[in-house]
Amino acid sequence: MPPHEFLGKSIDEVAPEYVAKLTHDNIEKVLQTRTKSYATYEITIQKEKRYYEIRYTPMGENRVLSTMRNITELRNAELEGKRLEEQLHQTQKLEALGRLSGGIAHDFNNALAGIIGAAEILTEEHSKGEEKEFVTLILTAANRATDLTKKLLTFSRAEVSEKYPLDAQDIVTETVALLGHTVDRAITLNTEITARDTTIIGxxxxxxxxxxxxxINASHAIEKTGTITFSLKNTHLDKEYCLSSPFNIEEGDYLEIGVRDTGCGMSPDISAHIFEPFFTTKPTGEGTGLGLAAVYGAVQEHAGAITVYSEPGQGTIFYIYLPLAEPLSLPVQEKNRQLPRGTETILIIDDEELIRKTASHMLESLGFTVLTASNGREGIELFQKEHHRIDGIILDMIMPVMGGQETFSLLRDVHRDIPIIISSGFTKEKDMEQLRAKGRVFFLHKPFKKFDLAELVLRACRN
Ligand SMILES: Nc1ncnc2c1ncn2[C@@H]1O[C@H](COP(=O)(O)OP(=O)(O)OP(=O)(O)O)[C@@H](O)[C@H]1O
Ligand SMILES: [Mg+2]
Structure with a gap:
């Protein structure tokens, strides 16, 4: 408001009613008590909150001097300071939890490796009938515990993961395909891709x-019908944003991955805790509260950031920011490498559903036909029936029910020359040598990339 519009007018004519009343009350008080007084008030101008402070000073018998000061910046700085303090507190808490859980998870993982290894030997060599059932129980429980410790390890970033240039769009596409098989049909899955550059190091x-x-969280948040949308966008994060972020990020070009749902949403006192390990609102047995903790660790591992916006009844949006790969720093862009295609039929024997689905999806998208089995016994039955049309097998070494070694021998009994690709996260050199001596054997390291998988499958089937 320019000065000529309010000079010579009374407060009632120029200020909102509650400010005018505040002023009248204060003037009254100062006239009666003859002491200074002051008041603050806020008004919203064009959707922006502004804060003012008025001081009232008695001037002689019946006059009061009132001065007004705009304290918006001061007030905002104060609020920002409080917010940053809270954020720091939260970050420190997560760091401490990370250190603690990382140590526990590491020891647990080692103990579990021992349990699984010993139980594996028991199933393969010694046990029959009822004994075997118990050993299988041990293996199933130990494998479930391994899944949990893996999430904890991801959260605490106790392990360094291998990173390479990759196309995040492939990952989003594959995730949506996998979710399509898992979530209820009443939930619609969408992708919105407006990013031009989707190559990151990860x-x-x-x-x-x-x-x-x-x-999966989004699908749980949706009661009956709803939509989950994955989006990819390029964005620049400026210095200011990076400085105010609780994550250790630097100014630059980023890929923004959005995960948006029309589910139940969260109140602020829930969303403040969601990245903490073991924080869950789900009933016992249904959630462990490790999903988002692992997401948090994975994002940090990629030098990125994650934010959440949510309102009860309105849904939730997560944004993950990952730094884009510098185009010049890429020796071979994954994108430019021609993906090998094939028409062979491959049997995948793996107890992990996610691996079966990912590998099938990758191979099918390149023209291969895929059959799957979720354990050794099922794999052998399928191979006995279909061996005339199967060109190669991908076999997981560590499985409950029937371990990899035993499955391997039985498969070879059905067909001596079938190429077998052993897939494993950790295979001992000694075991590999033994297997190598058994003819057409190849090794695939988990986790694998689409390119490596396709290339190895072709090499195995065609040489
Ligand atoms: N999209 C979402 N909408 C609403 N609430 C959510 C959403 N995602 C997460 N939450 C809340 O955050 C909590 C923690 O999520 P998190 O994935 O870490 O654990 P969880 O899903 O409960 O268990 P799990 O270990 O099986 O993933 C959830 O219990 C839920 O209250
Ligand atoms: Mg979850």
Missing amino acids: NTSLLQNALMNMG
């Missing part, structure tokens, strides 16, 4: 797991 399985966790 780890496929870490990111895929993170997006799956978020997709």
Whole structure:
């Protein structure tokens, strides 16, 4: 408001009613008590909150001097300071939890490796009938515990993951395809891709797991029908944003991955805790509260950031920011490498549903036909029936029910020359040598990239 519009007018003519009343009350008080007084008030001008302070000073018998000061900046700085303090507190808490859980998870993981290894030997060599059932129980429980410790390890970033240039769009597409098989049909899955550059330096399985966790959470938040949308956008994060972020990020060009749902949403006192390990609102047995903790770790592992916006009844949006790969720093862009295609039929034997689905999806998209089995016994039955049309097998080494070694021998009994690709996260050199001596054997390291998988399958089937 320019000065000529309010000079010579009374407060009632120029200020909102409650400000005028505040002023009259204060003037009255100062006239009666003859002491200074002051008041603050806020008004919203064009959707922006502004704060003012008025001081009232008695001037002789019946006059009061009132001075008004705009304290909006001061007030905002104060509020921002409080917000940053809270954020710091939250970040420190998560860091401490990370250190604690990382240590526990590491020891647990080692203990579990021992339990699984020993139980594996028991199933393969010694046990029959009822004994075997118990050993299988041990294996199933130990494998479930391994899944949990893996999430904890991701949260605490106790392990460094291998990273390489990858196309995040492939990961989003694959996640949506996988979710399509898992979530209720009444839930619509969408993708919105407006990013031109989607190449980042990262780890496929870490990111895929993170997006799956978020997709599954979103599906849980939707009562009956609703929509989950994955989006990809390029964006620039400026210095100011990076400085105010609780994450250790630097100014630059980023890929923004959005996961949006039309579900139940969250209140602020819930969303403040969602990244903490073991924070869950789900009933016991239904959620462990490790999904978003693992997402948080994966995002940090990628030098990125994650934010959440949510309102009860309105739905939730998560944004993950990952730094884009510098175009010049890429020796071979994954995108430019021609993906090998094939028409062979492959049997995948793996107890992990996610691996079966991911690998099938990758191979099918390149022209292969895929059959799957979720354990050794099922795999052998399928191979006995269909061996005339199967060109190669991908076999997981560590499985309950019937371990990899035993399955391997029985498969070879059905067909001596079938190429077998052993897939494993950790195979001992000694075991590999033994297997190598058994003819057409190849090794695939988990987690694998689409390119490596396709190339190895072709090499195995065609040489
Ligand atoms: N999209 C969402 N909408 C509403 N609430 C959510 C959403 N995502 C997460 N939450 C809340 O955050 C909590 C923590 O999520 P998180 O994935 O870490 O654990 P969880 O899903 O409960 O268990 P799990 O370990 O099986 O993933 C959830 O219990 C839920 O209250
Ligand atoms: Mg979850």
